[in-house]
Amino acid sequence: MDRRTFAVLCELLRGTGRLKIDGLVSVEEQVCMFLHILAHHVKNRTIHNRFQRSGETVSRYFNSVLCAVLQLHNILLISPDPVPENCTDEKWKWFKNCLGALDGTFIQVHVPEVDKPRxxxxxxxxxxxxxxxxxxxxxxxxxxxxxxGSASDSRVLRDALSRPTGLKVPTGMDVGGISEVNEQERRGGRRVWTKEEEDALLSILDEIVANGGRADCGSFKSGTVKNIETRMACAIPNCGLKAVPHIESKLKFWKKQYGIVYDMLNTSGFGWNDVRKCIEVDSDEAWKSYVQHHKQAEGFRGKHFPLYERLANIFGKDRANGKAAQTPDQQATDFDEGDNSGNEFEIPESFSPMSMNQSQSDFYGNQAASQSSCRKRLRSKSTDPIASSMNRFSDMMKEAMEKTTEAFKEFGQILATNKANEYERIAHELQRIDIRRVDQVRVMKMFVQKPVIAGIFKASDSDEDKQQFIMEILAGEFDD
Incomplete structure (x- = not known):
């Protein structure tokens, strides 16, 4: 990035990017730290040594610039113009109406251990x-x-096309790929598997998974398909099944079906019927909305699919779900809601335990930026800067403690209300059970004195278990 581009970016962030300007760190220095981290993939400690800023300051301004850059998505992400019909450019005249190109790229990340398979x-x-x-x-x-990273490019593209603020393709244009006619012609020559062959293949796959033959991403290790061909020939002689294309295409078909059902079950309004072994939907509106953006799911509502549990074991339950994926519009909206949402238990921004680790100039600079001009004039007249600084710190701590006390009071009131509602639900449960009123009072008294016993009562599954538990309480089994 040259100096002119850097200056243009700083001006955009200063004018329309909502970049936080507090007089402590200049916009140019904030953007420079941000770009240095992105371009060279360095850690917080490196920026701390190079720019002589605390780690907390570097982190705070990095997030500030990141939020500001996201606010510029309407400016930085342009609307493409298709290649015109009368284009004479030797490079582009062969791609009439082309809007551009798309592709997926892998960017290495650090995630918790439990999320690594996905x-x-x-x-x-x-x-x-x-x-x-x-x-x-x-x-x-x-x-x-x-x-x-385990999600395929085609799946990410389908998700981008289905989002309200996602990738928009103008009417009359389409995303390049395999046409429906070619897909139907290709499927016309597929081999029909018998029930015996499918059961044998499933048994072999279960054994391979149990022996560690599947990778974390859900795919099988190299040479597995050839090994399945050999074992299928031994299990069913003269079946004629080959690794390519028979077994490989069958695995792709099963994995695609499992992925469709898995994605539906991870969508609000969808559920699994263990008796009928099929997908159930809460309403017709939810189904129509889902199928509108997921054409491959048509026909799966109420369809008998008994292989789902076995395929979940074979292909793995740690399937990518894309819940963390967000378009620039969604990210900008989330940041706006985070800035504007009022949290009644939030301690003022000026009070932070991390601020105690800032340098003295950082601390006083933040305080000076937040005070009125009158206070600044009084501060300039002070003859004892140390005493005035201690007074300001004392006032800040007093205000923070008052707000913290109020927050804890409100939090205690909420806890008390929740506790009262909990005992009210228990009282309704006792009324449904056929016991005397005096016994209900004794049991409620025991629950109030011993919340652990009340927890055991709520954890009981059936009314019979609850009634038996109450009889044991009345018999004195839990008396000290």
Whole structure:
């Protein structure tokens, strides 16, 4: 990035990016720290040594610049123009009406240990799959980050097209790929598997998974399909099943079906019927809305799918779900809601335990920026800067303690209300059970004195268990 581009970016962030300007760190220094971290992938400690700022200051301003950059998405992400019909450019005249190109790229990330299987890509890296769309002059028009590395590019693209604020393709245009006619012709020559062959393949796959033959990303290790071919020939002689294309295509077909059902079960309004072994939907509106953006799910509502549990064991339950993926519009909206939402238990921003680790100049600079001009004039007249600084610190701590006390009082009132509601629900449960009123009073008294016993009562599954538990209480089993 040259100096002119750097100055333009700083001016954009200063004018329309809502960058926090407090007089302590200049906009140019904030942006410089931000770009240095992104370009060189350095840690907080490196920026701390290079710019002589505390680690907390570096982290705070990095997040501030990041939020400001996201607010510029309407300016930085342009709307592409298609290649015109009368284009004479030797490079682009063959791509009439083309809007640009898109592709997914893996970016390595650090995630908790429990999430690593979902983020492990086919190359074995812990990464996130980021979809990028650019115009013909190499300017980004859309970005969708957040999908796990185990998700395929086609799945990320479908998600981008289905989002309200996602990738928009103009009417009359489409995303390149396999046409429906070619897909139907390709499926016309598929081999029909018998029930015996499918059961044998499932048994072999269960054994392979039990022996550790599946990778964390859900795919099988190299040579597994060839091994399945050999074992299928031994289990069913003269079946004629080959690794390619028979077994490989069957695995892809099952994995696709499992993925469709898995995604529906992880959507609000969808559930699994263990008796009928099928998908159930709360309402027709939820189903129509889902199918509108997921065409491959048509026909799965109420469809008998008894293989789901076995396929979940074979292909793994740690499937990518894309819950962390957000478009630039969604990220900007979330930051706006975070800035504008009122939290009645929030301690003022000026009071933070981390601020005690700041340098003396940082601390006093923050306080000076938050005071009125009258206070600044009084401060300039002070003959004892140490005494005035201690007074300001004392006032700040007093105000923070008062607000903290009020917050704890309100929090205690909420806890008391929740406790009263809990005992009210227990009283209703006791009324449904056929016991005398005097016994109900004795039991409630025991619950108030011993909350552990009340917890055991609530954990009981059936009314019979609850009634038996109450009889034991009345018999004195829990008396000290």
């Amino acid at each position: 983020f492990r890509s086919r190359k074995g890296e812990i990464a996130t799959n980021v979809l990028g769309v650019c115009s013909r002059d190499m300017i980004f028009t859309f970005v969708l980050p957040g999908w796990e």
